[in-house]
Amino acid sequence: MAERLSLPELPYDYGALEPAISGEIMLLHHQKHHKTYVTNFNKALQQLEDAVSKSDASAIVQLQSALKFNGGGHINHSIFWKNLAPVSQGGGEPPKGSLGNEIEKEFGSLEALVHKMNSEGAALQGSGWVWLALDKEFKRLLVETTFNQDPLVTKGSSLVPLLGIDVWEHAYYLQYKNAKADYLANIWKVMNWNYASEVYEKECP
Amino acid sequence: MAASAAAAIASPLKCGLISSQGFSGSTRSFQWRKNEKRNVRKASRGVITAKIDLRPPPYSLDALEPHMSRETFEYHWGKHHRAYVDNLNKQIVGTELDTKTLEDIILLTYNKGDLLPPFNNAAQVWNHDFFWESMKPGGGGKPSGELLELINRDFGSFEGFVNEFKAAAATQFGSGWAWLVYKANRIDVGNAVNPRPSDEDKKLVVVKSPNAVNPLVWDYSPLLTIDVWEHAYYLDFQNRRPDYISTFMEKLVSWDAVNSRLEAAKARAAEREEEEERKKTEYEDNQADLDAREMYLESSDADDDSEAD
Numbered sequence A: 001m002a003e004r005l006s007l008p009e010l011p012y013d014y015g016a017l018e019p020a021i022s023g024e025i026m027l028l029h030h031q032k033h034h035k036t037y038v039t040n041f042n043k044a045l046q047q048l049e050d051a052v053s054k055s056d057a058s059a060i061v062q063l064q065s066a067l068k069f070n071g072g073g074h075i076n077h078s079i080f081w082k083n084l085a086p087v088s089q090g091g092g093e094p095p096k097g098s099l100g101n102e103i104e105k106e107f108g109s110l111e112a113l114v115h116k117m118n119s120e121g122a123a124l125q126g127s128g129w130v131w132l133a134l135d136k137e138f139k140r141l142l143v144e145t146t147f148n149q150d151p152l153v154t155k156g157s158s159l160v161p162l163l164g165i166d167v168w169e170h171a172y173y174l175q176y177k178n179a180k181a182d183y184l185a186n187i188w189k190v191m192n193w194n195y196a197s198e199v200y201e202k203e204c205p
Numbered sequence B: 001m002a003a004s005a006a007a008a009i010a011s012p013l014k015c016g017l018i019s020s021q022g023f024s025g026s027t028r029s030f031q032w033r034k035n036e037k038r039n040v041r042k043a044s045r046g047v048i049t050a051k052i053d054l055r056p057p058p059y060s061l062d063a064l065e066p067h068m069s070r071e072t073f074e075y076h077w078g079k080h081h082r083a084y085v086d087n088l089n090k091q092i093v094g095t096e097l098d099t100k101t102l103e104d105i106i107l108l109t110y111n112k113g114d115l116l117p118p119f120n121n122a123a124q125v126w127n128h129d130f131f132w133e134s135m136k137p138g139g140g141g142k143p144s145g146e147l148l149e150l151i152n153r154d155f156g157s158f159e160g161f162v163n164e165f166k167a168a169a170a171t172q173f174g175s176g177w178a179w180l181v182y183k184a185n186r187i188d189v190g191n192a193v194n195p196r197p198s199d200e201d202k203k204l205v206v207v208k209s210p211n212a213v214n215p216l217v218w219d220y221s222p223l224l225t226i227d228v229w230e231h232a233y234y235l236d237f238q239n240r241r242p243d244y245i246s247t248f249m250e251k252l253v254s255w256d257a258v259n260s261r262l263e264a265a266k267a268r269a270a271e272r273e274e275e276e277e278r279k280k281t282e283y284e285d286n287q288a289d290l291d292a293r294e295m296y297l298e299s300s301d302a303d304d305d306s307e308a309d
Helices: A023-053 A057-062 A064-082 A097-107 A112-122 A178-191 A191-202 B003-007 B068-092 B102-113 B118-133 B146-153 B159-172 B240-254 B255-308
Strands: A127-133 A140-147 A159-166 B176-183 B204-210 B219-228
Touching: A023 A057, A023 A064, A057 A064, A064 A159, A097 A112, A097 A140, A097 A191, A112 A140, A112 A178, A127 B219, A140 A159, A159 A191, A159 B159, B003 B159, B068 B118, B102 B118, B118 B219, B146 B159, B146 B204, B146 B255, B159 B219, B159 B240, B176 B255, B219 B255, B240 B255
Parallel strands: none
Antiparallel strands: A127 A140, A127 A159, B176 B204, B176 B219
């Protein structure tokens, strides 16, 4: 029997990312949205196991969208909590070391990268994510978007997520309402570049 | 409530039909010329540009409280819907789309699924107009008359329909819409004579669509919709989309609007059938003419032979 997913703990208090992201949003986002993805993924996984044991091809195929959606939601949000941090824990501090250098090389400056990610996030229609990705095959950084809860790997099997920004409306609506651009501008104040650097240095030692 | 009637302009109920003028019904390929500012119309010349308007809901912004708050309307209509209108107008000014109806713009920019830039804005303008008109103060309850008969026929029961509609709305992953539509499709393959749609083909169906897509692009006639983008319910219900959907069904649905739209959809289907009957007769008459001409030519050959004798 496959192991069931569980909701990871938030590495900081719900209010710790204020004023960039409100405690109200963090609570709902973690305890309701993420938790629901976990619950529904586990349910779909159970149904999948039943279907596999009966060799019910039709049921197996039918479950794919629920697995992708809820599994993707869990994967994406698990990364998201780690790539944010309170200011007191280094949130917002620009990347140093090899990642910082690579960003300058690839995008010209950190500001240029931020601008690019914000533009793509703002332009995304509907629900999705904007990513800073590492192509581990070519050792290159790139900005990528995914729709709904598609994980980054759906855009390329060699892509590793360094930072992800959730641009589903639930990520910002209670605080920013329709002003998505303001949310995007402010989230950089709590961006955890330490996490991104760790992941980068592991793939590009 | 009467004092705030300023915003409650009685707007004609949208029936979601493709206007019969000006659009042939076939999606020809469309060249989107983004930066070409041809024929920019200036007010001084007295020529009117077909600017798309932000239409207000047919009730005041607080009329659906407590089921859908005034605050939600201030953002949903006042910001989101308004932005789709403004951005669409910016995209189409000075282009070929500028003179077209909203429905035509939607179908052209849908471009058989390879969406052109104005599609999102155009479809979302239409979708939101249609959504406001799908609700009314004191809404909910059950439909009656022919609409209820059709619902019973196509869904087994009213409860059956409600369950299917709610399920569609709840399982539209990400942003999108759930719809009740009237489906009276003919088969259009371009080089075949359309078979006559039978009563079997005229059905009520529940469908869901992602982001801005709506059933006009599938040649269905929309009758009812619910917006399940998070901005539609987040201020009032947060993550509780199922509660929002239930409230919509129990307290907000305007069955009057659905009724009018059904009548219009049936009328349109009947018009199409007549049109096809007419074309079929015309075709057959043409064939008969051709056959007659052939016979004439054959018989004149026979005369020549006999004269030669």
